[in-house]
Amino acid sequence: MSNSLNERVKAARENLDAHVREIIHWHFSPETGCPFWLEYAESLSFDPRDKIHSYDDLKLLGHFQDEWLRGGPVRRWVPKGLKDEPVYVFETGGSTGVPKSRINIRDFQTDYEMFSENLSDETFPRGADWLMLGPTGPRRLRLAIEHLAQHRGGISFFVDLDPRWVNKLIKRGNWQELELYKDHVINQALNILRSHDNIQCVFTTPKLLEGLCAKISLVRHGIKGIFCGGTEMNAQFHRFAREELVPGIDFVPTYGNTLMGLACNKPFNIEDNYAITYYPPHPRAIFELVNKDDLNEAVPYGETGRVLLTTLTKEFFMPRFAERDEGERAEPIDRYPWDGVSNLRLFSEFQESVVVGVY
């Protein structure tokens, strides 16, 4: 690591620690915190505001359990300091049983505005319109992509896709019906692309991108940039997309979820052999790669670990949640002077049970 990068890493870390103090103070102060964390604090033998001064100190709070997000009352997550703001609720999962819910006020807009700074104005032109072809419904993604398009001066067109129905079809092994549903979704996207010349940017998932490219040439339809995320994104798909599906189009892999925000991919360099390395939106979210058998032990750079995700915003505090993903711990780079994760994939112990659909 160069000296200048070392300095940047150090500065980012100091910034993170200061941010942790601010967020802890916010969520654990009776005037601003949400009912959930204020009640949680009562079960502790210490006041988090006195003991937690840095990211490392978050260990004192243990691990966030995503089960806490299932069911209501959802208002227990609304910070008192934001009680008069309009509240969105976004859901994740939910193919069976009660979905996990997360409240949002402006986080999704902030996340996507930050992400926008990483997009090229040449390939995601300001003022260009967008096509959003991915999971909609109660997910954050639909509004977030719309906001991204608007933030860049564009208008976003949508095609509905219900991932919960897709998961049911997969679990039932109803492949033919899944194919019909996929065709139904793709055909709607084709109609939109053929009818609106100013669409130059697309958000979609790997499976749907394949489906779309089987029908038309996106280059010939004027698409310049594709922002793509989903469970099937890996180095091979990245290469396949750049070499065969959409050569000549800026292809931007991303990783995001309702609990975190949106991570950026390391800028493309052919020498990386299409490896995908994501960096979280520091200091609002942090990836830590840890030993799967000891979640308090970070793995060395380049080694495989389970992803611990921490979200630190005034709207949502989620300390050290053990994600369902694993990957290799990636070193900081100039553009993102903090830890990232390479080759993100389903945590090997979950691979048997998690359904991967068209998204």
Add this chain to the structure above:
Amino acid sequence: MIHIPILRAGKPYYSLNKTTVNHFQTGEPVAEMSMANSGLIARDMQNGPANKQRIGDIPMADMLAMCKKAAVLFREAELPLGEGTQTGEDYIQQLSATSGMPVSLCRKNMDKITLVMDGMETVLGGLTRGLDLSILDSGWKEVDDRPLNFFCETDELGAILPSNSPGVHSLWIQALAMKVPLILKPGSAEPWSPYRIAQAFMAAGMPGEAFGYYPTDHSGANEILLRSGRSMFFGDKNTVAPWKHDRRVQIHGPGWSKVVIGADEANNWESHLDVIETSVVENGGRSCINASGVWTAANGRELAEGIAKRFASIEARNMDDPDARIAAFTNKKLAYLLSDMLDNQLRTPGAEDLTAKYRESRVVEAFDAVFLLPTVVYCEDPQHPLASAEYLFPFVSVVELPEESLVHQMGPTLVATAITGNQQLINQLFASTHVERLNIGSIPTMKISWDQPHEGNLFEHLYRQRALQVTG
């Protein structure tokens, strides 16, 4: 390390997504295998019509000559394997190392594949009922003063292949000879055979466009099944179930093959033990044509005891032992799981493991491997769950029933060997819609005549007759 690439229209493609195929005894990697993403398969399959045209132009006479040449190359030649090469002997060793099948059985399966390639004209003669095969060049012929026209219903034959026994690869090669390109998904522990068959054919002059070879996951397998005009799907009952009613997909699930003994032969049970033993044990009990049931009109208990005595002498041997008769489990846990499952089913009254008294345990750990020893269960009741069980090792249940009920109750049966002279029983078997292949007489279920259809006629799966009238 050996890297087995994807073949895209015969051309190697090295994926960034790889998996290793390990030696089942040592756990050491034997090869790396490129994994195809489903989009790549779908994209390649868009070239189906062009690929078919490429091999459709080859005259049948040349095609059959190519099959003969490929047979020799498959058995003997040093053929490309990724960036290296593979001899016939390498193939046998690699196959045994990842599939758990003894070398001697691998060799027999190699012979079986070679036989089909070499005798392709006879095999196709059986499938087409003796048609002049040049009809596949011209599309139609005048036969007995009638125009006869067949057309191909697909641009490719997709094949989702298993790992259990390489013998199954002798079932799809015929498509190639019938001018239908192949889209192959090899089994995760058996990438070797389909790759070597493809290489043998290409070395014999077959255009690469005839072969798509895609190691892939479930999603890729579904892509093949969805996009292939016709396909073959090898898998267990649950895996194949969603495709059961799709006429484009020919299902090759469990066989539940049986030996049926009429009342007239039941007293001679001792003289039928050889046929039964071969039917159950040959090929390590891994084939769908291995018998998993003996249904007899009388003397069931004595017969089962007789089989048990024979099975008691079969032991686990190392993979390179020329006398090895049973295969090892590449997944040790699965062996224990299956044995436990069998024991649980034995708790249901009405069934007894007659081999149990001859040994300490059905599961044997030896030579760094796990084996399940041949097992015979006597079932008093045809409704007992073990009466219709099939396992991935030599297992057979013996059921005794009045002769008139035998055929009625025996259920789906891939191969039935009928040992009887009773014409009424034979007629019942002819009339049964459950029996796919019928052997009348002392023919082991494992003895396959390659000029007969297997779980559906592949020619009829690929081609359809069209009504044709031609002036003057």
